[in-house]
Amino acid sequence: MTHLPPEKLATLALRPTAETQLRAHLQRLDAALLPAADLEPLELRPTGAPAIVERPDIPEAPLSTEEALHNAAHTHQGFLAMPAALPSPSSEPTP
C-alpha cells in the first residue's frame, strides 16, 4: 500500500485538505491493481522501437523583453526582481 507520511506531504507544495479521502482512494487503487502483480512482467515499449530523444528544453529564440515581462508573475517587477519576493536569510525571524 502506498503511504505518504505527513512530513512528506508538506513538501509537495499542496495543502493536504482531504487526507482521509486520499487514503481511501489509494487503498481502492491498490486493491484494484493487485491482479496486475501476478501478470507476467511486460515492457510497454515494443522491442526495437526507436528511443525517444529529448529535445533540449530551451526556447528556439530568446523571448523579447516585452514577452518576458508580459508573462512574469508580476508584470511590474519582471523576472529579475522576483527573488525580492522572498525574504533574505537575514530577515528570517529567529526562533
Add this chain to the structure above:
Amino acid sequence: MSQPGTFDAFRALPDPAAHVFETSQGDPLGALLTRATPGDIATAALSAEGPLAGLPIGIKDNLCTRDLPTTAASRILEGYRSPFDATVVERLRAAGALIVAKTNLDEFAMGSTGQHSAFKPTLHPLSPTHSPGGSSSGSAAAVAAGWLPAALGSDTGGSLRQPAATCGLVGFKPTYGRVSRHGLIAFASSLDHIGWLTRSVADAALLFDVLAGPDPRDPSALRDAPLRASAQPTPRIPALRLGLLPALIEDTPIHPAISRAFSALIEGLRSAGATLPDLSPAHLELAGPTYTAISSAEAASNLARYEGLRFGQRASGPSGAPSTVEAFATHTRSALLGAEVQRRLLLGHSLLSGQTTLANAQNARAHIRKNLDEALTHVDALLTPTTPDTAPRRDAPDDPEHHRDRFTLPANLAGLPAISLPLGHDADGLPFGLQLIGRRGHDAHLLAIARALEAFLTTA
C-alpha cells in the same frame, strides 16, 4: 433557423467568421474563454489560402496560441500569452483556417464534465441543466451549437470522444505520436493526444490530412509520413470486420436507449453482411484503475513546475512574507489550483512516493496494449458504445474512478486511434455515440471505416 454544421455548410455562408461572432455573442454556453477581434480575423481572412481557407476554428485553451492568451482554464496561468503557436495551430493557419476563439475546458483537462474550469462552467447546447461532457467541453458545445464547424481539443482518457458522443458530434483521437503535441500544455504525457470535433467524418479526415505528420519539435511524434485520410476509398459494409467486446460492455450498467441502439446497430450491420465477432482481450477491467494511477502520477510530475516563481501566476501573499520557498509555493498552488486538480496531484504524488501500485498499473497497461494489438489482428476495428450514459446533469457527483470513461480509456492506454460517431438520442433528446478503435498507425483506414458507418447510419 437551423445552424450550419459541416465545412461545406460554413463555406456556403457569405462570411463564416462573422457568423461565429454573431451567434456566440455573450457566450450563453460558457464555451469560449477568449475570442479574437473581428478586425484581426477580417485581416487574416484576406490572405487565407489552402484547404481550410476562411473556415473559423476553435482551439481548446490548453493549446498555445501566440495571439490569444492560453490558460488551460486555470487561475495559475491566467493572462499567460505564449510566444509561439502550437504546431497544430501553426498548421491550421498555414492551411487557411481562422483561429477565432479559445474554448473552455476542465482545468488542465482534468475532468469529464466541463464544470471544473476555474473561470466558468460549460452548458450543454440542448439542455442548460446538463454538462456537454469534457474535458473538451467548450469545443464540443461551440461546435454542437453551430457556432463553429470544428474545434481542436485534447484527449487523455476520452476528453474528445466522450463530449462528442454526448453532444452528437464526430470526435477523433489519432494514434499516439501521429499528431504533434508541441505547444500542448501537458497533463499526462504518455496518454495525452490532440484531436478534433467536427460534424462529419469527411471534415475530420480533412483535418487529419492537414495536421498529422512528423514534427522535429515533438520528440514523441512518429517519424513516418501518414497516409492521406481523404484519399482512402470508403469500404463496403459487407467487407467490414468489426470486433465486439461483450465482456467490457456486459460488465457495465448502460443507459437503456444506448443499449437498444447499439444492439440494433449490430443487428443492422450483420444483416448488411458485415462480420462482427466477439473478442475478449484480457485485463480490460483493469483499464480504469490503471488510467487513474498513471494519469495522476504523470500530472503530479508535469504540474510541479507551476509554483509561481518560475512558472505561473503568483498568489498575493498571506499576511507576512512566506519564510521558505516551499511555503511560498504551497500558498500559490493552494490558492490558484482548483480542488479537482489538487486532488489528482496529491494522489499522483502519493503514488510516485510508493513502489507497487504504480508498477502494477504500468504492467497492466503493457498487457492491455499487447492484448488490444493482438485483438486488432483479427478485425479492422473494435466497436463499442462511446459512453455508458448520456450527458450527465451539471450537478451530478464527480466520477473519480472514471466509470463514465470506461469505454474510451483503453485506446489512450494503448495509444490506438479512436473515433466517436453520433448513434442516437434518448427520450429527452440527449445524444449518444458509438466508438470505433482502429489499428495502431492505421488512422486513415479508421476514418474510412467511420465514413462507411456514418453513411450506413444515415441511410438505415
